[in-house]
Amino acid sequence: MGQVNTSSSWQKAKVVNTVQIASKIKEVALELPEKFTFTPGQYIKAKIHIGDQNIERYYSVSAAIGDNILKIAVEKIKGGILSDFIHKLKIGETIAVKGPAGKHFILNRPNSLFISGGIGIAPFMSIDEKVAESSLFLASFRLMKEIPWSEKLGCCDNVKLFVTREKNLTTSNHGGFIPRRMNIADIKDAVLKLGAAGVSIYICGSTSFVESIKTEIADAELTELEVFTEMFG
Ligand SMILES: Cc1cc2nc3c(=O)[nH]c(=O)nc-3n(C[C@H](O)[C@H](O)[C@H](O)COP(=O)(O)OP(=O)(O)OC[C@H]3O[C@@H](n4cnc5c(N)ncnc54)[C@H](O)[C@@H]3O)c2cc1C
Numbered sequence: 001m002g003q004v005n006t007s008s009s010w011q012k013a014k015v016v017n018t019v020q021i022a023s024k025i026k027e028v029a030l031e032l033p034e035k036f037t038f039t040p041g042q043y044i045k046a047k048i049h050i051g052d053q054n055i056e057r058y059y060s061v062s063a064a065i066g067d068n069i070l071k072i073a074v075e076k077i078k079g080g081i082l083s084d085f086i087h088k089l090k091i092g093e094t095i096a097v098k099g100p101a102g103k104h105f106i107l108n109r110p111n112s113l114f115i116s117g118g119i120g121i122a123p124f125m126s127i128d129e130k131v132a133e134s135s136l137f138l139a140s141f142r143l144m145k146e147i148p149w150s151e152k153l154g155c156c157d158n159v160k161l162f163v164t165r166e167k168n169l170t171t172s173n174h175g176g177f178i179p180r181r182m183n184i185a186d187i188k189d190a191v192l193k194l195g196a197a198g199v200s201i202y203i204c205g206s207t208s209f210v211e212s213i214k215t216e217i218a219d220a221e222l223t224e225l226e227v228f229t230e231m232f233g
Pocket of ligand 1: 057058059074078079084128206231
């Protein structure tokens with residue numbers, strides 16, 4: 001991946017594609033006027049004007065294509081201003097973006113454990129292949145229809161998908177999906193598989209998801225781990 005670009009000016013990004021990748025998630029491809037380089041884990045800022053107000057929100061880069069196209073995956077939040085705006089964007093329309101930014105959640109360490117809740121999986125989709133192949137992923141969702149990139153994720157041996165609220169998902173028909181909440185035993189098992197010592201754990205998702213997983217890890221007194229977190233709000 002390229003070096004960190006510290007671009008700090010707003011640019012007009014043109015929507016070149018939008019795909020509904022889960023019931024509430026759209027992946028939007030944005031073309032920038034300038035070369036875009038980022039490190040997995042970084043995010044961009046998006047801005048719109050409503051009346052005399054500037055509304056600004058952060059979105060993790062889920063992929064980059066060529067020199068100047070980046071992808072973000074946006075969950076539509078009920079009553080949410082910017083997520084709703086982005087979901088309504090059509091190909092050819094523009095939105096102001098700035099970045100990339102973010103230096104504390106850099107996903108470049110091999111032998112890592114990546115834990116996500118819901119749309120918190122977005123930054124993990126940008127991880128370099130070499131890092132991904134040596135790592136394990138535990139991803140939690142509420143319903144099957146809420147899983148983005150489900151075809152790709154469902155057939156990766158190093159990805160475990162937990163589905164917590166799907167009524168008819170039983171052990172006989174889940175086909176690779178685990179019909180329960182992720183727990184500390186799953187995390188311990190993954191750390192052990194990765195070799196215990198020197199494992200980095202990255203947790204991303206809503207504040208409540210990240211806090212609860214972080215607390216469970218702290219209570220389990222897993223040693224020699226470095227834990228990094230990104231909270232989406
Ligand atoms: C570093 C960083 C990276 C992020 N990356 C992504 C990403 O890749 N994809 C993505 O979809 N979002 C991401 N977010 C969240 C994003 O920045 C917005 O907060 C989100 O899209 C909601 O904005 P909104 O304007 O639609 O909602 P708002 O108008 O801000 O909020 C409307 C209502 O929804 C509630 N709300 C706000 N955010 C959430 C939430 N995440 N979950 C549940 N309720 C919420 C608010 O409390 C409020 O009641 C990221 C946040 C951070 C800090």
